[in-house]
Amino acid sequence: MIDQFLEGNKIFIEKDYKENREHYLSLSRSQSPKTLWIGCADSRVAPERITNANAGEIFIHRNIANVVPVHDWNFASVLEYAVAHLKVHNIVICGHSECGGIKALDKDMPDSYIPLWLNNAIEAKTRVDARLPPPKTTEEAKQRLTEMEKENVHLQIEHLRTYPLVKKAESEGKVKIYGLYYILETGILEEIK
Template sequence: MIDNLLEGNKKFREGFFKENKAVFDEIAKGQSPTVLWIGCSDSRLQTGHITQTLPGTLFIQRNIGNVVPIHDWNFATVLEYAIRHLKVKDIVICGHSDCGAIKALEKETDDVYIPLWLNNAIEAKNRVDAKIPAPKTPEAAKERSRMIEQENVR
């Protein structure tokens, strides 16, 4: 796998990097993104691909479940830097369907850190709990998960 990563980097340098040299020359002087993008760490989601943006456009914070934790130093630092120093104009919280983190809110686990992290999203689950009962079918569970995903980005 490491060889694939190195080969991919070589292709990037010889292709995309050269094709967008002016962009890279400009962002080498410093960054000035206009958007703070908060997204999920899911490996299937590549922010630049799904937004079709060039490097330097987005300041990106990714974490499991695209959570906005109110007591997390890392997140607070990203938010403060984006607003005070980069002067971003917009903040986007982007969730996605079939999110494993959101599904994990409904399950018992012997993991140590994941449940602690997901407590940051428990309010989204609680708001859905107040609206609909526990699901009785796989289809209802999927719909409930979708509702929690949507509530988590509100």
């Protein structure tokens, strides 16, 4: 696999880096992304690919189920750096279809860490289950999953707004917060209101 990555890097250098050398050289000196992207670690949902963004345009934090944990130093340091130092103008939380993390909310898992992490998303399941009857068909089960994935984006935006630096930046009009949802089956990225 490493050989494949190194070969891929050679292709990147020939097809992209050399053609955009000045852009990459400027990125070697500093970065000024306009957006902090909080997304799922799912390998099928690469932010730069699904948005056609260039290197340096998005500051990215990814984890299982695009969670915004309320008490996590790793996340908080990324958030603080993005808002206070990089001065991003936008914060995006992006969920996606067929999210394994959200599917796991319905499972009793023997794992040590994943269930603890997913406690940050369990309220999304609770909210959807309060709105929808238990699914009776495959289609209803798929719709419930989609609702949970989208509700999780809303929940994580609520978590994001508990951070004082986000509250302040948003109230001063320095930051806008967006929820997005990526549909694997179609490639479509849609805004969640």
